[in-house]
Amino acid sequence: xxxxxKGFTLIELxxxxxxxxxxxxxxxxxxxxxxxxxxxxxxxSEIMQFVNALEMYKNDNNGLYPTPAGIGGYFYVAKxxxxxxxxxxxxxxxxxxxxxxxxxxxxxxxNSGEAWYYAxxxxxxxxxxxxxxGVGVPGYVIMVVDTYWGSNFGDWPTAEYSEDNFTxxxxxxxxxxxxxxx
Numbered sequence: 001x002x003x004x005x006k007g008f009t010l011i012e013l014x015x016x017x018x019x020x021x022x023x024x025x026x027x028x029x030x031x032x033x034x035x036x037x038x039x040x041x042x043x044x045s046e047i048m049q050f051v052n053a054l055e056m057y058k059n060d061n062n063g064l065y066p067t068p069a070g071i072g073g074y075f076y077v078a079k080x081x082x083x084x085x086x087x088x089x090x091x092x093x094x095x096x097x098x099x100x101x102x103x104x105x106x107x108x109x110x111n112s113g114e115a116w117y118y119a120x121x122x123x124x125x126x127x128x129x130x131x132x133x134g135v136g137v138p139g140y141v142i143m144v145v146d147t148y149w150g151s152n153f154g155d156w157p158t159a160e161y162s163e164d165n166f167t168x169x170x171x172x173x174x175x176x177x178x179x180x181x182x
Contacts, residue, residue, distance in 0.1 A: 040152050046105035047116070047142060047179065053100035054140065065140045066096040067120045076118040093118065117143040117176070128165050131157040131178035137165055143176040153177035 008016075058065055076093045094104055105116060120140045121128045129141040134157075143159045146152070159178035160170040 043105060043116075047144075050097075050101060050105050050118075051142065051179070053097055056100045057097065058139070065120050066093055077115055115145045117141075117145075119143070126163050127161050128163075129159060129161050129178075130166065130170075132160050132170075132172055133157055142179045143173075144179075146175055146177045 054065055097104065118140065119129045121130075121137050128137045129143070130136070130138055131141065141159065144153050144156065146154075146156075154177075156177035156179055158172050158174055159176035160172040162168070162170040
């Protein structure tokens with residue numbers, strides 16, 4: 001008698017299913033990483049647009065960066081998914097920059113603690129900020145809390161602050177990554 005073999009054995013099916021599962025998990029992990037990288041790149045792009053807008057603001061305002069009237073310095077904190085960012089000096093930056101930007105950058109991360117900061121250095125409560133390795137005191141500094149980004153801003157230097165315009169050694173802040181044109 002001849003046996004007619006039709007279909008697959010149970011072992012063959014299990015092997016094929018396990019291979020498909022393995023391949024799909026690798027593809028999904030790659031897609032997640034690509035999505036996170038896209039968010040980070042979009043945020044970096046928005047920061048660079050913000051920097052360009054700051055320079056346009058400066059050109060239109062006698063060489064000054066945005067600082068609320070009557071306040072020597074300015075510190076803006078934009079946390080992820082926070083519609084009303086914390087601003088020392090009231091809601092100001094979004095209005096001041098509206099002529100140059102549609103919207104201020106959004107941290108775009110998955111953690112609600114992710115944030116970026118904009119600080120002017122015109123006597124901000126006696127504290128000045130700069131990027132580590134920098135010389136002097138820049139007009140402004142943009143900082144990113146890199147704790148939640150997982151060192152995706154490792155190419156930016158850390159931030160440091162001083163209470164005496166950097167005449168004595170400064171205090172570095174390891175989790176803050178820093179950007180400044182000056």
